[in-house]
Amino acid sequence: MIEIVSSILDGLLIGLVYGLASIGLTLIFGVMDVVNLAHGAVISLGMFSLYFFFGAGLHPYLALIPVAIIGFLLGVLIYQIAVRRILDGPPLMTLLATFAVSMIIVGIGTALWSTSPYNVNFKVQTLNIFGYTVTSARLIAALAAVLVTFMLYYFLYRTTLGKAVRAVSNNREAAELMGIPSQQILAISFGIGTALAMLSGALIATLFPFTILSGSIYELKSFVASVLGGLGNPTGALFGGVILGLIEGSVAPFIAISWTNVIEFVIFVLILLFFPTGLLGGRK
Amino acid sequence: MSRVLELTDVETGYGEVQVLWGVTLSVEENKMTTLVGANGAGKTTTMRAIMGVVKPWKGTVRFLGEDVTQLTPHEKAQLGLVLVPEGRQLFADLSVAENLEMGAYSPRARNNLDANIKRVYELFPRLFERKKQKAGTLSGGEQQMLAVGRGLMADPVVLMIDELSLGLAPVLAQSLFGTLKRLKDEGLTILLVEQNVHLALALSDYAYVLAEGRVKIEGPSHQVARDDEVREAYLGV
Numbered sequence A: 001m002i003e004i005v006s007s008i009l010d011g012l013l014i015g016l017v018y019g020l021a022s023i024g025l026t027l028i029f030g031v032m033d034v035v036n037l038a039h040g041a042v043i044s045l046g047m048f049s050l051y052f053f054f055g056a057g058l059h060p061y062l063a064l065i066p067v068a069i070i071g072f073l074l075g076v077l078i079y080q081i082a083v084r085r086i087l088d089g090p091p092l093m094t095l096l097a098t099f100a101v102s103m104i105i106v107g108i109g110t111a112l113w114s115t116s117p118y119n120v121n122f123k124v125q126t127l128n129i130f131g132y133t134v135t136s137a138r139l140i141a142a143l144a145a146v147l148v149t150f151m152l153y154y155f156l157y158r159t160t161l162g163k164a165v166r167a168v169s170n171n172r173e174a175a176e177l178m179g180i181p182s183q184q185i186l187a188i189s190f191g192i193g194t195a196l197a198m199l200s201g202a203l204i205a206t207l208f209p210f211t212i213l214s215g216s217i218y219e220l221k222s223f224v225a226s227v228l229g230g231l232g233n234p235t236g237a238l239f240g241g242v243i244l245g246l247i248e249g250s251v252a253p254f255i256a257i258s259w260t261n262v263i264e265f266v267i268f269v270l271i272l273l274f275f276p277t278g279l280l281g282g283r284k
Numbered sequence B: 001m002s003r004v005l006e007l008t009d010v011e012t013g014y015g016e017v018q019v020l021w022g023v024t025l026s027v028e029e030n031k032m033t034t035l036v037g038a039n040g041a042g043k044t045t046t047m048r049a050i051m052g053v054v055k056p057w058k059g060t061v062r063f064l065g066e067d068v069t070q071l072t073p074h075e076k077a078q079l080g081l082v083l084v085p086e087g088r089q090l091f092a093d094l095s096v097a098e099n100l101e102m103g104a105y106s107p108r109a110r111n112n113l114d115a116n117i118k119r120v121y122e123l124f125p126r127l128f129e130r131k132k133q134k135a136g137t138l139s140g141g142e143q144q145m146l147a148v149g150r151g152l153m154a155d156p157v158v159l160m161i162d163e164l165s166l167g168l169a170p171v172l173a174q175s176l177f178g179t180l181k182r183l184k185d186e187g188l189t190i191l192l193v194e195q196n197v198h199l200a201l202a203l204s205d206y207a208y209v210l211a212e213g214r215v216k217i218e219g220p221s222h223q224v225a226r227d228d229e230v231r232e233a234y235l236g237v
Helices: A002-032 A039-055 A063-086 A091-113 A136-158 A160-170 A172-177 A181-204 A215-229 A234-251 A259-274 B043-051 B075-078 B096-103 B113-123 B125-129 B140-153 B170-185 B199-205 B223-225 B228-235
Strands: A126-129 A132-135 B005-016 B019-029 B030-036 B058-063 B080-084 B158-162 B189-193 B208-210 B216-218
Touching: A002 A039, A002 A132, A002 A160, A002 A181, A002 A215, A002 A234, A002 B199, A039 A091, A039 A126, A039 A215, A063 A091, A063 B058, A126 A136, A126 B075, A126 B228, A132 A136, A132 B199, A136 A160, A136 A181, A136 A234, A160 A181, A160 B096, A172 A181, A172 B075, A181 A215, A181 B019, A181 B030, A215 A234, A215 A259, A234 A259, A234 B058, B005 B043, B005 B189, B019 B030, B019 B043, B019 B058, B019 B189, B019 B208, B019 B216, B030 B043, B043 B075, B043 B080, B043 B158, B043 B189, B075 B080, B075 B223, B080 B140, B096 B113, B113 B125, B113 B140, B113 B170, B125 B140, B140 B158, B140 B170, B170 B189, B170 B199, B208 B223, B208 B228
Parallel strands: B030 B189, B030 B208, B080 B158, B158 B189
Antiparallel strands: A126 A132, B005 B019, B005 B058, B208 B216
16 A cells, blocks of 8 residues: 555656646747647757766756756757747648757767666665655655746746736737737747756656657657646646656556556547546637 | 828738738827728728838838838837737736736836826726736726727837727727827827727827728818718718
């Protein structure tokens, strides 16, 4: 019994990290209707950034700060180069463009680091909470994910720039008419979405070994989580991530790990059949 | 009297379809100018061309003596050229107060945010009562008040309003026009596009009659209002 509860607790904690990843995806979709297919590649980059900062002697949790900054700058760059000019074109264009970015990142990553697994080795303690054991790394990763989500909400609802992001997301043309430089706001939003993806990758790297291809698994999980919560809705995305984590945690003690994806996607299809706009309701 | 906004031979359209075939008009300081004409005459397109939402193919838009034809909408808004668009175009998921705050996004407007928000709430007490409510949940009349209020927050040098009364009950429309008259009397320069021709001509100082993408007739509003030929040929009233 204790083992099952521990497993569910584990699932809940990792679910919050999935949630952070899917917030990055859903934010970009919500603001500019772009499904960012470079999401997974960026998550992988987050993992490798953490690895190299750690290798350079930085504490892994301190390394999250430069990882977030690099993520933001990378996102702005991707937006300016690959997304900006085709934003008003057919939806397929942005899919192809972000997919191309993904191929470029994974290609360069494979050339530099091969596809063999990397590992961030640092001392991890096991904590005992009411008799249930969790690792400190998992707990800290989950807390970091929650903290970053709070910071995002503070930004979106309490700062002028954040309100401008929501205004542009609501009605880009009206925002322009009110003097809001919408292109700048879109670039910032893409930067934030990318920073969140990199951060989630970095947090995952403190828990599991990874390769340059690992991001794609989490990209899929992000899709499932954000669609579960209603695409374009950040709270929903976090909630969806937690559901995914709980599913994984509950089934892990009983069946082989390779079945979790099957179960996740079956539940995903079922929920979409009965709640087509996600559990918390999405945009439009 | 100075001309704050001048259009010279502006031509534009959407894709292959040309809508404006050389519009020349000007807006004078502290006056209310109106653009009237049948549906499809190009009134909204003229407003959108002034703002740069649709880029002019030919011709120039001058604002405060500067050629602003090629500027983006947000650059024009930051200079004080502000459009309250047709259909309100509010930020539906933002609260009333946030919509007003976003109206004052440009640096020059942000400096006067406190004074302007006080003024808007004084003009539209209903907005003050509902300041925490999401804009999308307001009634039609309140939404139009918010659209005008948000425009005023941008501290306009010229306030352009596209279809103020569209979809509103006559009483509400009357009260909004009352507010507009008050703003005009206080010295605001206004360019109004309005389907209610009688009201528009009664309130404004100068009128342009648009048909088929061109200015057909112009003159002081009271003269245009009396011109039978104008009324029959272009306005259908």
